[in-house]
Amino acid sequence: MTDKKSLVKVAGILGAAALTFSLASCSGGQSVADACNIANSTVNEATGDLQSVLSDAMSGEGDLSAAFDPITEALEEAQAEVTNEEVSSALATFTDELSAMSGTLEGYEIPDTSSIDPSDPAAMDKLEQMQAEAEEMTTKLQEQSTSLTEAGQKLQDLCSAG
Numbered sequence: 001m002t003d004k005k006s007l008v009k010v011a012g013i014l015g016a017a018a019l020t021f022s023l024a025s026c027s028g029g030q031s032v033a034d035a036c037n038i039a040n041s042t043v044n045e046a047t048g049d050l051q052s053v054l055s056d057a058m059s060g061e062g063d064l065s066a067a068f069d070p071i072t073e074a075l076e077e078a079q080a081e082v083t084n085e086e087v088s089s090a091l092a093t094f095t096d097e098l099s100a101m102s103g104t105l106e107g108y109e110i111p112d113t114s115s116i117d118p119s120d121p122a123a124m125d126k127l128e129q130m131q132a133e134a135e136e137m138t139t140k141l142q143e144q145s146t147s148l149t150e151a152g153q154k155l156q157d158l159c160s161a162g
Helices: 002-027 032-046 050-058 064-081 085-105 121-161
Strands: none
Touching (some): 032 121, 064 085, 085 121
């Protein structure tokens, strides 16, 4: 009889554990909405002065890729706080795409063409080389921009639905 009581106790404990686990999996974890709120608020704080940073970089007063640093850092911070798998995955993809774009721009400076003499063949060759490099970078950035936009749209769609 004792074996039967022990078996009933064990079954009861296992049943309670299973019920607790199933209830925890239903109610536990982070909702999509909560995860998206974390991601959005963190990124919005980081992008506050993005326009001025980009403006400085475009005028030759800074590294264009540095404009992405605060956003990338904010996205990484948000990823550490987001535990919802769907949002975390979409956020990771978006962060990776943004990092790739930043990497492409790293060290790139907009060339100063104001001092190029159009009558100097060597200067014109240099200008053509700069234009070719700029076109190559623009093509790569357009591809990366498309990937970034797609990743952002996926994250937005997920957050809108959640």
